[in-house]
Amino acid sequence: MATSDFVLGGLASVGATFFTNPIEVVKTRIQLQGELAARGSYVEPYKGIVQAFITVAKNDGMMGLQKGLAPALYFQFIINSFRLSIYTNAMENHWMHKKNGEVSFSLGLMWGAIGGIVGSYFSSPFFMIKTQLQSQAAKAIAVGHQHAHKSMSGALKEIYSKGGIVGLWRGSLSALPRAAVGSGAQIATFGKTKSLLMEYDLVHQPTLNSFCSGLIAGSLMSVAITPPDVISTRLYNQGLDAQGRGLYYKGWLDCFVKILRTEGIYGMYKGFWANYLRIAPHSTLVLLFFDELIAVREKYKLGDASS
Structure with missing residues (x-):
């Protein structure tokens, strides 16, 4: 796995997260209300996406729409x-291709x-903290369990002091179905759509091809990921008893x-439209x-090779 691909994948997501985190805050609140x-x-303090944005801004301030941004950036x-x-390596090594050279959806x-x-397993602590910080709200519009974290670093210290490494990775295995369904649908659709758009000469320009393929992939991903996303949000946000067990759910299946x-x-589809508006553009x-x-990297490589 090329180190540059690893870093570039992370940087790409960080750039997108600055724009989509406010929608993530709204999505999390909608998924938790009426638990x-x-x-x-x-x-229902959050009756729709536009009304939810206004409600958060009015009660938590404009910065309330960027709650959980720091752990969201780390997670993404x-x-x-x-x-x-992994996608790039699979594509470049033709692990995603059929014998005839076509990109295989399966x-x-x-x-x-x-x-x-x-990726979901290693980023799990940040997803949990992101969810808990995003759910924090003024009393009048609070939904779900309200954690007392004041920052990402404070949350990391508190969770570690109470549960150690195991506590930081609480719920990580339950989040794997969400990651598998969402990522699988997105990556498979993106690769196949790019191939089809080029094959049928529908979109020639590379940037426009990537844009169209990403939009289609994100749309399909939002439909597939919403139910497991609701479950992950509930599991990560629930409070714990004195023994460190969830107050509401024992695990993924119990939550479902x-x-x-x-x-x-x-x-199971609470917050779908907020999820769609977050995932499709993201x-x-x-x-x-x-x-x-x-x-840009390939252009830089070519420049070095020709000099």
């Missing part, structure tokens, strides 16, 4: 460094899932069953930035 309560039986850098570098799905799982029983299918920007950074 384990039947639809219509609870107060780590997960996308692994995902995109192989892309597999390599995308592998990259997502590896409880949400279905109390909130129905609607509960996916487009990440994959576009990554392709552009790769192009």
Whole structure:
């Protein structure tokens, strides 16, 4: 795995996260409101995306829309460094191609899932802290368990002091289905779409090709990832008892069953449109930035070779 691909994948995601983190804050709040309560039986401080933005800004201030930005940047850098570098290596070594040279959707799905799982596991502590910081809100609009963290470093110290390394990686295995489904769908769609757009001469310009492919990949990813994303948000944000066990859920399957029983299918798709508005542009920007950074690197290599 090339070190440059690893770094470029991380940098691409960091650039995109500055723009999409406010949507992530809104998405997290919507996913947590009405936790384990039947639809219509609870107060909804967040009734829609636009109203949620206004509500957060009015009660938490404009900076409230960038809550959890620091751990979000770390999370995105780590997960996308692994995902995109594994994707690039698989593509360049033709591990995602059929015998006739075509890009295989199923192989892309597999390599995308592998990259997502590896990246998700190593970035798990930052995803947990990001979720807990993003859920913090003024009392009037608070939803879900409210953690008392004042910063990312403070959260790391507190979680480590109470649970050690195991505490920092709490919920990491439960987050793997989210990573596998989302990353697999995104990477497989991106690679296949790029190949098809070039094959049928629909989009010639490389940057536009990457943009269109990233947008399509992000759209499919948002549909696939929302249910496991709701589960991950709930698991990472739940409080713990004196023995360090979750107050609401024992694990991924228990969370899935409880949400279905109390909130129905609607509960599994809470925050879908916010998720879509976050993932579609984020996916487009990440994959576009990554392709552009790769192009700059290759141009630099050619310049060195010719000098």
